[in-house]
Amino acid sequence: MLTVYPYFLKAAWVTIQLSVLTTILGLFCGGLGAAARLSRFVVLRYIGAAYVSFIRGTPALIQLFILYFGGPQIGIQLDAFEAGVIGLGVNIGAYMTETIRGAIISIDKGQIEAARTLGMSRGQSFRKVVLPQAMRLMIRPLGVNINALIKGTALVAAISVVELTYTAQRYIGSTYKPFEMFLISGILYMIIIYITSRAVTWLDNKAKIV
Amino acid sequence: MDTEKPFVDIRHAQKSYGSLEVLKDISLKVNRGEIVAIIGPSGSGKSTLLRAINDLDPLTGGEVWLEDVQVNKTLPHRQYEKHINHVRQNIGMVFQHFNLFPHLNVRENITLAPRMLKGLTVDEANTLAEEQLDKVGMLERIDYYPSQLSGGQKQRVAIARALAMKPKVMLFDEATSALDPELVEEVNLVMKKLAEEHMTMIIVTHEMGFAESVCDRVLFMDQGVVVEEGPPSVIFRNPENERTKNFLRKHLASNKE
Ligand SMILES: Nc1ncnc2c1ncn2[C@@H]1O[C@H](COP(=O)(O)OP(=O)(O)O)[C@@H](O)[C@H]1O
Numbered sequence: 001m002l003t004v005y006p007y008f009l010k011a012a013w014v015t016i017q018l019s020v021l022t023t024i025l026g027l028f029c030g031g032l033g034a035a036a037r038l039s040r041f042v043v044l045r046y047i048g049a050a051y052v053s054f055i056r057g058t059p060a061l062i063q064l065f066i067l068y069f070g071g072p073q074i075g076i077q078l079d080a081f082e083a084g085v086i087g088l089g090v091n092i093g094a095y096m097t098e099t100i101r102g103a104i105i106s107i108d109k110g111q112i113e114a115a116r117t118l119g120m121s122r123g124q125s126f127r128k129v130v131l132p133q134a135m136r137l138m139i140r141p142l143g144v145n146i147n148a149l150i151k152g153t154a155l156v157a158a159i160s161v162v163e164l165t166y167t168a169q170r171y172i173g174s175t176y177k178p179f180e181m182f183l184i185s186g187i188l189y190m191i192i193i194y195i196t197s198r199a200v201t202w203l204d205n206k207a208k209i210v
Numbered sequence: 211m212d213t214e215k216p217f218v219d220i221r222h223a224q225k226s227y228g229s230l231e232v233l234k235d236i237s238l239k240v241n242r243g244e245i246v247a248i249i250g251p252s253g254s255g256k257s258t259l260l261r262a263i264n265d266l267d268p269l270t271g272g273e274v275w276l277e278d279v280q281v282n283k284t285l286p287h288r289q290y291e292k293h294i295n296h297v298r299q300n301i302g303m304v305f306q307h308f309n310l311f312p313h314l315n316v317r318e319n320i321t322l323a324p325r326m327l328k329g330l331t332v333d334e335a336n337t338l339a340e341e342q343l344d345k346v347g348m349l350e351r352i353d354y355y356p357s358q359l360s361g362g363q364k365q366r367v368a369i370a371r372a373l374a375m376k377p378k379v380m381l382f383d384e385a386t387s388a389l390d391p392e393l394v395e396e397v398n399l400v401m402k403k404l405a406e407e408h409m410t411m412i413i414v415t416h417e418m419g420f421a422e423s424v425c426d427r428v429l430f431m432d433q434g435v436v437v438e439e440g441p442p443s444v445i446f447r448n449p450e451n452e453r454t455k456n457f458l459r460k461h462l463a464s465n466k467e
Pocket residue numbers: 227230232250251252253254255256257258259
């Protein structure tokens with residue numbers, strides 16, 4: 001059984017890579033999504049809303065299958081890892097859209113009024129007054145999104161990305177020890193999530209104003 | 211001073227929210243250095259009128275002028291934004307709930323706009339902040355954050371922040387209404403000081419005593435119209451209109467409770 005451990009460590013590394021890349025793409029999509037949802041232009045608001053409802057209204061697994069198996073049919077050729085990152089990133093981006101938007105709209109209207117009254121433009125008020133406050137508020141809820149995303153990476157086993165869940169399944173056949181195999185991958189997930197949540201807490205404390 | 215052109219000139223201000231008419235043809239001229247109080251029951255349109263002056267709540271009819279510039283002139287969106295941002299630098303506003311920026315300390319609250327909009331250097335902005343804080347008696351709190359200040363201190367910082375833009379006129383919307391009674395006086399003192407320096411001020415207030423001691427003129431508003439206006443001695447001692455009398459009587463009664 002010892003011989004399978006290195007494969008699990010390798011798989012954990014894949015899960016970490018997936019998680020990091022997905023988080024980056026998710027934050028990017030979330031930022032764009034929130035900007036669209038809060039735009040002055042109704043068309044952009046509509047696109048943002050459609051994005052969020054499509055993603056939240058369908059299973060992530062179906063979204064992955066559409067991208068990975070359906071993609072080639074419309075000329076999108078991705079390997080499993082790429083499809084995993086893009087599928088999961090776009091997926092979590094919809095949830096992050098709502099997190100980011102929620103933090104932004106929770107900033108008191110009086111803050112914008114004070115900034116505008118001093119002569120600051122819409123953009124200046126947003127960048128210097130609203131966003132810095134909203135960023136602090138969104139750290140924890142984004143941490144919740146990231147936690148969900150890390151667990152969600154297990155889904156890409158279904159498109160054969162050799163990450164933790166897939167690796168556990170693969171070595172059941174040779175070891176006949178499903179309990180241990182899944183327990184090992186579970187523990188590795190837990191370690192990754194624990195470290196991430198500590199990082200989020202650290203960041204949140206660091207961002208406290210006084 | 212009477213012959214001078216008005217400094218702030220509100221002409222036939224009209225404002226509706228849907229079918230609700232909140233301001234009904236209000237005109238108001240304020241001269242340079244003049245201090246005007248606006249009193250009246252809640253919901254009478256005082257804030258709406260004040261906030262129309264810097265176009266925070268745009269009018270649906272009428273004009274607002276500051277010296278030779280029409281504040282609410284009709285322009286394409288981009289040009290209008292440029293125009294109004296420039297005009298607003300000349301109009302200081304103080305809110306009931308202070309609206310200090312909680313993520314910035316006192317110094318940064320004050321220097322943010324002058325640095326960004328007037329291109330002041332760090333040193334120039336710091337000197338400016340120190341001057342203004344000294345004026346409101348808050349210099350020793352320059353490195354504090356808003357959450358570390360009392361309500362009265364916050365409001366004094368908010369006044370300093372507005373003054374740092376060197377405005378031509380200051381608007382106060384119930385600047386002391388959210389304060390504990392024992393903190394009202396320190397803010398009133400700052401406003402009195404500004405009055406002595408002949409700052410042009412328009413003050414929405416519920417404090418009749420303060421209005422009487424500081425203001426040159428008092429407007430009583432009710433249901434979107436100016437019911438009565440005149441010097442404080444007349445409005446507070448010998449009002450003519452029944453609605454003014456009623457309001458003052460009720461107000462005095464409720465204050466004595
Ligand atoms: N955004 C708004 N939408 C609809 N009605 C409003 C809005 N803002 C103010 N009003 C109404 O306008 C009237 C005047 O409000 P306001 O100027 O705040 O009065 P005051 O400051 O004298 O208490 C009130 O009846 C209020 O309900």
